[in-house]
Amino acid sequence: MGAALSPDDIAPPDPDRIAGAYRSDRHLLVDGEAPDVWSSLSRFWRTGDGWVRTHGNYPHHASALRAGLGLPLDASSGDVSTRLAAMSAGEAREDITGAGGLCVVVHREDPQRDAMLREHPLVQTRRLADSPVRPLPSDSTTAPLAGVRVLDLTRVIAGPVATRMLAFAGADVLRLDPPHLPEPEWQHFDTGHGKRSALLDVALEASRLHRLLAEADVVVLGYRPTAMRRLGLSPELLAERHPHLVIAQLSAWPGADSPRGFDSLVQAESGISWLESADGSAPGALPAQVLDHSAGYLLAAAIVDALHGRARSGGGWYVRTSLRRVAAELLGMPRGEHPVVPAPRAVLTQEFDVAGRVVTTVAPAVRWPGSPEWFAPPRPWGGDPAEW
Structure with a gap:
C-alpha cells in the first residue's frame, strides 16, 4: 500500500480468511456467546x-x-x-x-437498471481541489499508512469495515459518534479494531470538527448526503475549506439524495432477495452482508489510491461508492440457477479483552508481506478524547 511490492512478494488471497471476514458478525462472540444482531422489526x-x-x-x-x-x-x-x-x-x-x-x-431483478448502473465506475474518483503534494509519511511495507490520519464519520458496517482496514494498514483512525446515538455494542466490537473512539456532536461543535479536519489526511463520510450538506459537510464544501483532504463517501443508493438504507434493504430493493428465495414464494437473503463488506473494502482501496495520487500530484480527492452500485455489480456476475448453500470453512479467530468483556472476532481478510497477523483490539466505545 505504501512502498512498492513486487507481485512475486504477494501471496494470493486466502478464500477462508475472506469468507470468514465477510461473515464477521456471524462469528462474533461476546463473553463466549453470540450476540443477537437483529431486531424483531428487521425482517x-x-x-x-x-x-x-x-x-x-x-x-x-x-x-x-x-x-x-x-x-x-x-x-x-x-x-x-x-x-x-x-x-x-x-x-x-x-x-x-x-x-x-x-x-x-421487495422487488424483482431489473437487468436494464443494473446495466445502466454498471455504466458508471464501481468506485467514482475525482479531483476536487488543488493543494501541494503530500508524500505518504511512511515507506514501510509493514505499516504502509503509518502517520496517515483518518477521521471516521461512519456507522454500521460498510464504513467501519473500510476504516478498520485502514487502521490495520497502520493509519491513525479516529472515529467520532454523536453522544445521543449509541452504537450497538456488538457492532463496535465487530468493526472497531485498531481505532480510537470519541464522542462529538458535530452539529454543535463544528469549529472543533474543522480543527480535526485541518490536521487529517482522510475523512470518511457514511451518513446520508443530505444530512452532510445540512451540516455544511458536503464533499464540495469540505474540499473548499480543506483542499488537502481525501474525502471518501458511502451511501446506500447512488446520487446526492440517497435516502437512509442498509445492506438488507438494498438486497430487497435490488432483486437479490428474490434470487435468494429458498422456495420462490418468500424472499431470502445472502448468507453474509456482502454489499456492506464489498463496499468497505473497495472504498479502502480507493482511499489508498487517492493518497498515492495526492503524493504524486497533490490535490484534494473524492472517492465514492454505494451499496446499490455494488449490488448491480454482483447481479451482473455469472450465477447458477439456484442459491448455493456455502460449505463450512475454517475460520481464524482472535480473542480480546475490551473493558472487561471477552470479545472473539475473525482475523483480517487480507495480509501482505510483513503485515500483522491480527487486528489490534477495539477500544471502549466513546472512551477516547476527540483529538489527534
Whole structure:
C-alpha cells in the first residue's frame, strides 16, 4: 500500500480468511456467546399485495416504524404484521419512510437498471481541489499508512469495515459518534479494531470538527448526503475549506439524495432477495452482508489510491461508492440457477479483552508481506478524547 511490492512478494488471497471476514458478525462472540444482531422489526413482512423489508435495529428507527403504521410505541411484531397485511407494499413504504423509518418494497431483478448502473465506475474518483503534494509519511511495507490520519464519520458496517482496514494498514483512525446515538455494542466490537473512539456532536461543535479536519489526511463520510450538506459537510464544501483532504463517501443508493438504507434493504430493493428465495414464494437473503463488506473494502482501496495520487500530484480527492452500485455489480456476475448453500470453512479467530468483556472476532481478510497477523483490539466505545 505504501512502498512498492513486487507481485512475486504477494501471496494470493486466502478464500477462508475472506469468507470468514465477510461473515464477521456471524462469528462474533461476546463473553463466549453470540450476540443477537437483529431486531424483531428487521425482517421481511407480507403485505396485501407483496412483500416489504424493514430495518429497526436502532431504537429510533423502530419507534419511527411503529409511528408510521399508526401503532403505539410498545406494539409487538405481531401487531406490525397484522397492520402490514392490510396495506399495500407501496403504502407501507410511504407511511414508514414518511415517519423517518426504514422500509423498502421487495422487488424483482431489473437487468436494464443494473446495466445502466454498471455504466458508471464501481468506485467514482475525482479531483476536487488543488493543494501541494503530500508524500505518504511512511515507506514501510509493514505499516504502509503509518502517520496517515483518518477521521471516521461512519456507522454500521460498510464504513467501519473500510476504516478498520485502514487502521490495520497502520493509519491513525479516529472515529467520532454523536453522544445521543449509541452504537450497538456488538457492532463496535465487530468493526472497531485498531481505532480510537470519541464522542462529538458535530452539529454543535463544528469549529472543533474543522480543527480535526485541518490536521487529517482522510475523512470518511457514511451518513446520508443530505444530512452532510445540512451540516455544511458536503464533499464540495469540505474540499473548499480543506483542499488537502481525501474525502471518501458511502451511501446506500447512488446520487446526492440517497435516502437512509442498509445492506438488507438494498438486497430487497435490488432483486437479490428474490434470487435468494429458498422456495420462490418468500424472499431470502445472502448468507453474509456482502454489499456492506464489498463496499468497505473497495472504498479502502480507493482511499489508498487517492493518497498515492495526492503524493504524486497533490490535490484534494473524492472517492465514492454505494451499496446499490455494488449490488448491480454482483447481479451482473455469472450465477447458477439456484442459491448455493456455502460449505463450512475454517475460520481464524482472535480473542480480546475490551473493558472487561471477552470479545472473539475473525482475523483480517487480507495480509501482505510483513503485515500483522491480527487486528489490534477495539477500544471502549466513546472512551477516547476527540483529538489527534
